[in-house]
Amino acid sequence: MLTGTETGPVVEIRDGSVSIDGRPILRQIDLSVNAGQFLALLGANGSGKSTLVRACTGLRPLSSGTALLFGTALSNFRDWARIGFVPQRTSAAGGVPASVQEVVGSGRLSRRRLLRPASRSDRTAVREAIAAVGLSGREGDGIATLSGGEQQRVLIARALAGEPELLFLDEPMAGVDLAAQQSLAGVLGELKLKGTTVVLVAHELGALAPLVDRAVIMRDGRVIHDGDLPSDHELHDSLRESHHHLERPHDDHVPHVGSPLELRRSVRGDHE
Amino acid sequence: MSELLALDFMQRALLAALLTGLAAPAVGIYLVQRRLALMGDGIGHVAVTGVALGWLTGNSPTGTAVIVAIVGAATIEFVRERGHAGGDVALALLFYGGIAGGVLLMGLAGQNAAKLQQSLFGSLLTMSPADLRYAAVLSVVTLLLALCLGPQLYAVALDAEFASVAGLNVRAYNLLVAVLAAVTVTFAMHTVGLLLVSALMVVPVATAQQVTRSFRMTMVAATGLGASAAVGGLMLSAWLSWEFDLQAPPGPTIVLLALAGFVVMWPVGGWLRLRTRRLAPFPAVPGPPEHVPTGMGHAHQHGPDCGHLAVPHEDHVDYVHDGHRHAPHGEHYDEH
Incomplete structure (x- = not known):
């Protein structure tokens, strides 16, 4: 399946930065993910982990640096059928009713040609994706009648229907109870066995922790840890909003509106 | 009544109503899906300026209306995508600009109020064969595009981010929906008028989704309801004026008939949903454990x-x- 040119990393970001309205969100990120890896992207709210995934999928263009998927620069990448994406959502419902079958079927579009009806293999893929998340027999149900956890599973099935080689999941565990987490872990475990590369953004890993090969922890738009999954205690420590040894905030970052003169005096004092 | 149906202008009007009733909900469903139900209304207001521009410059009002409506729809889409200053505020600005510009230009062109009223509320019975040909071609093209590109348009309307990662050109498809809506507004101008066209795009969809569970069924039911309301409303208004000499304008009659359909369907939908919930079995939940011994080593x-x-x-x-x-x-x- 893989040709000679594709032995390199599946996802690669080189010196990637993103700023939104002048505010830096990602700062000089270097990240490469190899085929078959199960990578967890962890970090506190606002650490830039979702933005990093959005940069990898082209939803948020890099303000500097390069992003590559399967060795091709994102701007030239056309092989979207190889990518699966589970966006961060609380609900899969829109303004018009839609059945489970239809929502999952829309995940097959990346492999379907324009103006052609769904082929037999398309229908099989949709059926298998629905079965993989344990919703067989619910194909005709309206999406709005499902519980939050079931809707989340529909969104995962939608990504699976395209039979991706690389799957991005943005916080799939948000608002999902333990039983649903375990069933999700089962689905992702099977994908991992098939050799699918998985990039998972998560706040907490829960039942998915045993699957993780590599953990990347972010804070303030930078990667602060890249390697094995730290123990719960270390993880908790590194996710904390502030650093303990930073007793005094940096002068250049924090405006002292209340006491600008005192700050200047203390700076002058340092120099004298 | 059969004499009425034998009249040339009545046959033209019926065909126009049928095509409009089919095509308008087929486009409107994508607007409702994206929660942009009022977009058709905004485009209708902008199209008033287009019609007036046609009269002022001596061109065909329908031609200028279609151009101005497409420009307006593209502007709405652009402003919405950028998200500056709130999409609804931008829509409101276009609404008022469109209607004020239209009335002003129409005054400058020296047109009387009756002509303005025709484009605002429809003039099915004064349609010329040329008007009908134009409306027929546009509505058939619109209907075909809305149905054949259905899977793509549906995916983009459901979740633009997912569609983008699936390789669909989200901006192009959104623009296509906006242009289709603009075209629908102009060919529906004769049937229900610019101010009421949005009703024919939205109300049948709202009625259908009371009882449907899938997008496909909603599409089928909405186009059916739209066509029935358009043809039925026209027949009703013609019958009222034929039998009782009552002046019931066709446009408002069509819209009110569509709304009546919604009023009938709404409690039916509520009852169906309630019944489904009642029939659904309770999920098997294990009861709380009755006997929990304390941990070992409680010496x-x-x-x-x-x-x-x-x-x-x-x-x-x-x-x-x-x-x-x-x-x-x-x-x-x-x-x-």
Whole structure:
């Protein structure tokens, strides 16, 4: 399946930065993910982990640096059928009713040609994706009648229907109870066995922790840890909003509106 | 009544109503899906300027209306995508600009109010064969595009981010929906008028989704309802004026008939949903465990003077232990 040119990393970001309205969100990120890896992207709210995934999928263009998927620069990448994406959502419902079958079927579009009806293999893929998340027999149900956890599973099935080689999941565990987490872990475990590369953004890993090969922890738009999954205690420590040894905030970052003169005096004092 | 149907202008009007009734909900469903139900209304207001521009410059009002409506729809889409200053505020600006510009230009062109009213509320019975050809071609093209590109348009309307990662050109498809809506507005101008066209795009969809569970069924039911309302409304208005000499304009009659459909369907939908919920079996949830022994190694024997707070509970005494209660049970204690 893989040709000679594709032995390199599946996802690669080189010196990637993103700023939104002048505010830096990602700062000089270097990240490469190899085929078959199960990578967890962890970090506190606002650490830039979702933005990093959005940069990898082209939803948020890099303000500097390069992003590559399967060795091709994102701007030239056309092989979207190889990518699966589970966006961060609380609900899969829109303004018009839609059945489970239809929502999952829309995940097959990346492999379907324009103006052609769904082929037999398309229908099989949709059926298998629905079965993989344990919703067989619910194909005709309206999406709005499902519980939050079931809707989340529909969104995962939608990504699976395209039979991706690389799957991005943005916080799939948000608002999902333990039983649903375990069933999700089962689905992702099977994908991992098939050799699918998985990039998972998560706040907490829960039942998915045993699957993780590599953990990347972010804070303030930078990667602060890249390697094995730290123990719960270390993880908790590194996710904390502030650093303990930073007793005094940096002068250049924090405006002292209340006491600008005192700050200047203390700076002058340092120099004298 | 059969004499009425034999009239040339009546046959033209019926065909126009049928095509409009089919095509308008087929486009409107994508607007409703994206929660942009009022977009058709905005485009209708902008198209008033287009019609007036046609009269002022001596061109065909329908031609200028289609151009101005497409420009307006693209502008709405652009402003919405950028998200500056709130999409609804941008829509409101276009609404007012469109209607004020239209009325002003129409005054400058020296047109009377009757002509303005025709484009605002429809003039099915004054359609010329050329008007009908134009409306027929546009509505058939619109209907075909809305149906054949259905899977793509549906995916983009459901979740633009997912569609983008699936390789669909989200901006192009959104623009296509906006242009289709603009075209629908102009060919529906004769049927229900610019101010009421949005109703024919939205109301049949709202009615259909009371009882449907899938997008495909909603599409089929909405186009059917739209066509029935358009043809039925036209027949009703013609019959009223034929039999009772009542001046019921066709445009408002069509819209009110569509709304009546919604009013009838709404309680039906509510009843169906209630019935589904009642028939659904309760999920098998294991009850709370009745007997939870305390962890191993509870060597401590609770007693009246062991230091733990004793709480009388029914036929025995519980002891408060590290924030939970222990109840004696044979040789060990149970967690309460």
